[in-house]
Amino acid sequence: MRPALLDPLFASVSSLPGIGPKLADLIARVTGREDADDCRVIDVLFHAPSSIIDRRNRPGIALSPQGAIVTLEGRVDRHQPPPPGKSNQPYRVFLHDETGELALTFFRVKGNWLEKALPIDEQVMVSGKVDWFNGRASMVHPDLMVKMSEAGDTPLVEPVYPLTAGLMPKVMRRAVEGALARLPQFPEWMDEPLREREGLPDLEEALRALHDPRDAADLDPRSPSRRRLAYDEFLAGQISLALVRQRMRKASGRAIIADGRLGARIRDSLPFTLTASQETAIADIRKDIARSERMLRLVQGDVGAGKTLVALMAMADAVEAGGQAVLMAPTEILARQHYATIQRFGAAAGLRVEVLTGRVKGKEREEVLARIASGEAQIIIGTHALFQDAIIYHDLMLAVVDEQHRFGVHQRLKLTSKGIAPHLLVMTATPIPRTLVLAAFGDMDVSKLTEKPAGRKPIQTVTIPSERTDEIIGRLRTALAEGKKAYWICPLVEESDESDLMSAEERHALLTAALGPQLGAKIGLVHGRMTGAEKDAVMTAFKAGEVRLLIATTVVEVGVDVPDATIMVIEHAERFGLAQLHQLRGRVGRGEEASTCILLYKGPLGETGRARLSILRDSEDGFLIAEEDLKLRGGGELLGTRQSGTPGFKIASLEAHADLLEIARKDAAYLIDKDPELNSERGQAVRTLLYLFRRDEAVRFLRAG
Known part of the structure; x- marks a missing residue:
């Protein structure tokens, strides 16, 4: 059960003041959630500002530099609407201060709202970017316009949030303020000596500071508030991974003993020979699956390095040992393509291959499910449809997950929690630097496929x-x-x-x-x-x-x-x-x-x-390119996730917080070693942390023992 103190943070985002269904959808989009139903108050709290508007810069109209964001006060002189029938021309409002004149420029103006907002002879404050053209200053669509008589409560420094079409800054700010009002007092899960050494605030303080930046230094990923949040995110991730490992080690696998006769038939039918690194990876996997401890191995190979074939050899061994194997791909296109390849190469060994995606429906689906349950289907390829509760495997021995970073730890746990303990092989065509492997996968064993198949031209x-x-x-x-x-x-x-x-x-x-x-x-x-x-x-x-x-x-x-x-x-x-x-x-x-x-x-x-x-x-060396990419732009994008943080993380980023990842990894290992069920006082606090970062699956593992 999620601790009651988190309930206000996991209420729907539409429970915030002024947020109806339409705005809830827009906030879900901008915070990276599936839809409004999936978007919670906590998502708003983790939506960090990307810049600030500093209204302390007030140079006067004539002294405003080109392109600078400034705040100006002046008296409104006149309105100049576009000529009748020329609605594509701008609407201009002129105002002056003691240094000069400024034209406020607006496009596609409907109704008379500008006359109300900027009445002639009114003293007003405007804020926005100044452009100079032929010696005249103008400001297009100011981000703030307020009468001086009402300007008293205008903040001098305001955070700017990433937005989407239709979501206004005011609405986002109101949602953030509503979310901050619900912050509870969190238990402290961070090791106290570590917190003091790193000079980090407590979580509540960090969240308040995140949304109240005073200058550019507060937006820096290395600011204390962002480092605290990054540490918490890494810790939640590393503890989840540690629990997966612990559970995987506990639920001992079954040794897959095969003499490789099916694999040999596949080899004989290939029109090419395997590369040296493919051979090494196959040997490593064979050694891993022959043990009763479950395999957890990552195969990294550049585009076209032949990962699918390595996986097929492992799947053939599982079938030879009397079991089944699944291969899960992130998209329908990929699943069907793997199906075509494996069907083609597996035919020589007489392997019975099925494909199961969301598109297989009705009677056809029932027939496929029946073949999986009876064991007639030996290799099953599909999308995350393979996880659904309706699917019963006859004897699943090996699971292969392709492009793992698109699945995340959750689904990996789900597959494991089906009460079966298959060996797990993860494949990725994204060559991942070591730090990223740690963040996304914990301490997995890694095989690298470094050569291109024979006959490929540069x-x-x-x-x-x-x-x-x-x-x-x-x-x-x-x-x-x-x-x-x-x-x-x-x-x-x-x-x-x-x-x-x-x-x-x-x-x-x-x-x-x-x-x-x-x-x-x-x-x-x-x-x-x-x-x-x-x-x-x-x-x-x-x-x-x-x-x-x-x-x-x-x-x-x-x-x-x-x-x-x-x-x-x-x-x-x-x-x-x-x-x-x-x-x-x-x-x-x-x-x-x-x-x-x-x-x-x-x-x-x-x-x-x-x-x-x-x-x-x-x-053309994918590993070199990946290292360079990490230097140039950050891990999140490298793993194809939208935010520029590290995969699946909102605030943490590998470039800025790599030192914290290392600390969090050691801390998680120490904690799980000393308190594997998280029952101590700190352990209970860590459970709250896991729920806070939506790692519910990991907590369920604790209960399942």
């Missing part, structure tokens, strides 16, 4: 400014006419007002117009808002050659396998992280032919952007 990578897009389209026309296949990657699904990025839908329309007529084959489009069935249909057509040019968002980033695609164009490459660009580039160069990757960027590039693209141009 991919030629070039960077080209977006002004030359037409030239690229011309070259693409020639290549497609020769029968080649190409990807064109865009950062967005559809065009939006706020962004000047090219959307996938818009690019699809332009390329269809430019290339469609003489291509004779369709131009496909794949993005995340399409259903699984729609995506699969386009991918199948692309594989079969009915579609030869595929416009896509990053949904094709992991694992999509079309060996004869040889051209990859990535638009707005400067907007992607290094690891993501490397993943995308790995979609080509999978067959016999030489491949090209074209990175289109919009100049001028910043220093980081330039560094990122040149690292990619000069190297």
Whole structure:
């Protein structure tokens, strides 16, 4: 049971003053929750401000520097609405102080609200960014406008939060204040000597300070309040991982004893030989699963390094020992692709392979479930549908999880808590630096696949400014006419007002117009808002050659396998992280032919952007790229999570808080060793910490013993 003192923090976000269902949805989106039902008051507390507005800067109109955010006081002189019928022209309000005149500029003004907000002759205070043009100062859409008679309670320093369309800063601030009002007095789970040594506040103090920054130093990840929150997050994560390990060690696995005859049949049927690192990984896994202690191993391999085959060899051993194996992938596309590969290679050994995703419904689903329960299905491949309670395995011995960072510890626990103790093999195509492995996986054993399979040619990578897009389209026309296949990657699904990025839908329309007529084959489009069935249909057509040019968002980033695609164009490459660009580039160069990757960027590039693209141009070593990426931009994005923190973390980040991760890891190990059931006074406080950071599954483990 969650401790009662946390109940106010786990009330729905719509219980906060002034937050109805529509706003609750927007807050859920901006705090990274699935939907309003899943969004709680605590999510608002962990939504950290990204910058501040400092209204202490009041230089006067004439002395305001270009581009600076300033606060000005002045008297309103006149209103200048757009001429009738010209609603696309701005509405201007002029005011002056003793140094000069300022034009406040507004677009798409509806109604007469400006006349009420800024009456002529009224003394007002405005705050926003000043722009100078032809010697005149203007401020577009001030972020604050208030009559001086009502300006008394305007804060001088105000936090600025990450927002989404439709969510106003005022609303977010009101939600935060409502959430802060519910803070209870937390028990202290941090080791007191450590807290004093690190100079960290208690949690309540840290949360209040987080939302009340006074200057830029308070926004620094190294500020005491952020370090305290980061430590708590790391500690919750490390204790969860320690409990998983403890439980996994406790629920002893069963040794998988196989002489490798099924594996040998698969090997004999392969049109190539395995690489040295594949052989090493297979040997390590075979040694692990032959013990009664459960295996917990991570296989890291660059794009195309042959991880699926390593997993198949392990699954073949499990089947040979009379058991079943599952392989779980993060998306429908990937699950079906693994199914195709494993079906193809497993056929030689007579393996019976099933696929189970959310799309398998009705009678067909019942039949698949029956085959899993009877043991007729030996290898089962699917998405997280594999976890659902309705699924009963005949004898599950091995679970393989692909692209683990998209699942997190929770699902790993769920699989384990089905009352079965399978050996666990985790695969990732994201080469992860050691610190990240610790944060995301705890002390897992790691196998690295370092070579590319034989016969793969290097991919030629070039960077080209977006002004030359037409030239690229011309070259693409020639290549497609020769029968080649190409990807064109865009950062967005559809065009939006706020962004000047090219959307996938818009690019699809332009390329269809430019290339469609003489291509004779369709131009496909794949993005995340399409259903699984729609995506699969386009991918199948692309594989079969009915579609030869595929416009896509990053949904094709992991694992999509079309060996004869040889051209990859990535638009707005400067907007992607290094690891993501490397993943995308790995979609080509999978067959016999030489491949090209074209990175289109919009100049001028910043220093980081330039560094990122040149690292990619000069190297195909995923591990080197991952280390560089970690230096340049942070672990969260490297693992494909949205926030720029570390995967699954709201505040903690590896670059800023690596020292705390190490301390939290040791602290968690010490705590679990001394108090494995968390029954001591500190142990009870730590249970509260686990609930606070939504690690309920880990607490359930304690109860389950």
